[in-house]
Amino acid sequence: MTDPLFWHRLQFGFTITFHYLFPQLTMGLALIALLFKIRALRKDDAEAAAAARFWLRVLGINFAVGVVTGVPMEFQFGTNWSRFSEFSGGVIGQTLAMEGVFAFFLESTFLGLVIYGEKKLGPRGHLAAVAALFAGAWISGYFIIATNAFMQHPSGHVLEDGKLQIADFGAFVFNRWAIWEYLHNMSASVITASFVVAGVAAFWTLQGRAREAAASLRMGVVAGLVSCALQLFPTGDRQGKLVAEHQPVALAAMEGVFRAEKFAHLAIIGQPDVVNQRLENPIVVPGVLSFLAYGSFGTTVRGLTDFPRDQWPDNIELLYYAYHVMVGLGTLFILLTLAAAFRLWRGTLAQSRGLLWLLMLAIPFPYLANTAGWLVAELGRQPWLVYGLMRTAAGTSPRVSAGDVAFTTLGFGGLYALLSILFLFLVGREIARGPGT
């Protein structure tokens, strides 16, 4: 409780986790709203136009909470992590500033026009504004991921006088890690939006408002199936191989592998016992981990004990659980969207009450899977703040006390609880009202 590092990590972890609940919907929903707008204009489809208008209203509320919880993130690099900022600002400051200049201006300018300007802009102009909003949101995602990718797998930098500087701008901005992490993250964002769209449409259908729901139900299920498939392959597969190659110790912790194994098993269930260095009550599939990580069943996967203890991630249990929650949920999502897509294709989805209930109840789970995925990335990076270059403990602001950070963390907790209530209340009202027929 008196350790500032603990509070700095908790504050950043809490505020970023809460913040990211909103952008993940914004980015995916911007794509879905754009698809609705295109369909409405090309096919003169009034249902698609109503769906677009409805989801843009939700996006407006969601975006507002995303903005007010996002501003603290950039401030915190300086307020809470000043030694990290001074050490790496010459590099990661670039992508953060590029996000502001290339994405935030675009996104915020056109959000105002999307929300307030439909009448002034006309149908084509409004579609263009939605397209610009979509572009802004997705460009913003790239620059943040490129920043994170540098911390995961530094590239294009040089160390001068104890500080990181840009040596190769292309290698930094188009870091191979950034590209796969981005695609994996964006398809996850589309999963969240698809499940929200499909789940809300399932709710309307169950209420007997099938006509209002039809366009959203179809879009949600189809976009959900496509994004769930992309999440597994190629994006998840390639992201996993990058972790195996560059962060093997994180891979060992994610899978609970303590000792090196040939034909390494994939644990479906199990609890890591870090003290005794073994996996309790495991249910495993032999050989699969070797195959997934290295492309062949016989490859040896190194275990945690092959690495010095001071390089182990510092919360192996949470890392292991987060990884298994992410992968487990991802698998269930594929099964659910496959079943729903099959019924949709047969034209019986609106009558399949069981499946509609499942779709409706599934709404929170992509948020859990996204959060778990980010926990895997960030806990897997530990004990490093910038992988191999700066330890997390060395990055905090030296003069900011544990008590001050505890105090403001509680303040953020209260503010964010209030924001959650307001968000759920206002979005709940919109959902109850629906797009109309």
Add this chain to the structure above:
Amino acid sequence: MSAFWYGAVAAMFATYVVLDGFDFGAGALHLFVARNDRERREVLAAIGPVWDGNEVWLIAGGATLFFAFPRAYAAGFSGFYLPLIVVLWLLALRGIAIELRSHLEDPLWRAFWDAGLCAASALMAVVLGAALGNVLRGVPLDASGSFMAPWFTNFRTRGAGGVLDWYTVLLGVFALVALCAHGSLFLAWRNEGPVRERALRAARVLWPAVAAAGAVAIAATKLVRPEIYRSLLSRPWAWPLALLAALGLLGALALRGRDLMSFLSSCAFLAGTLAATAAGLFPVLLPSTVDAAYSVTAQNAAAGEHGLRVGLAWWALGMPLAVCYTAYVFRTMRGKARAEDH
């Protein structure tokens, strides 16, 4: 190269104050110039489509400071830990108040967010002035290159001072008056009917107050950091900036009835004042009150030369785009703001 980025960061922050400044001014004044729900929605229709884009200038300016002068960003942001967290909470309240207010018809709901918008906007105006005051007065940076400022101590500007002292509070009050005056001219330009009338009436009171408070602020700054004026006098290239501020003030005082011109004069006054101040402070980013040798400057805080050059390439591409978006949204939203639009 570092001189260019000093100018770029100063220009971005000045643009932020000019643009978000009228949001804060309008937000602080709207309880007084808009008396019923319809009028309040007219005010919100004027700032609703632009406040978020305006706030981006703060984010983009902060991030530019981060990559061009990492040491300044690290020392400044960590030293003002608690005040900056409070800024974040105020900005959150402001944004939420604008966006959520009109979702419900209920008068209590709307009264709550109206009061929240007024309080958050007025306090943000004070904060911006006090922040400028802190940068001008300096902070207790020591040999470690960091500092931690308490909220306030004995309200003196020398020795172990706090974030608030007589000088920074004075600049906070000046900023509140100036941004309210700025916001009143913005509302006079963007609105019509009773809102415009009352905004103009407010402007007639506020602008002479700006002139008076500005004179006091100039005299106080002469006491607290006289170097600024010596530097300004020795740098003829900066004189037009001071002239711009003076002409802007005159225009805002004199141009009655020409709404757009008065508002642009007000923008020129704020931009000129901030630019001239930055020109006088250059090359210092954050002066040390302990020893001038510990001050954070454009030279000792700059990132590597290669990074700064690469940054120039994309910055020169991106900033004109940002200016175009801002111009485009103002063009699309031209004409008087109407209650139906919020």
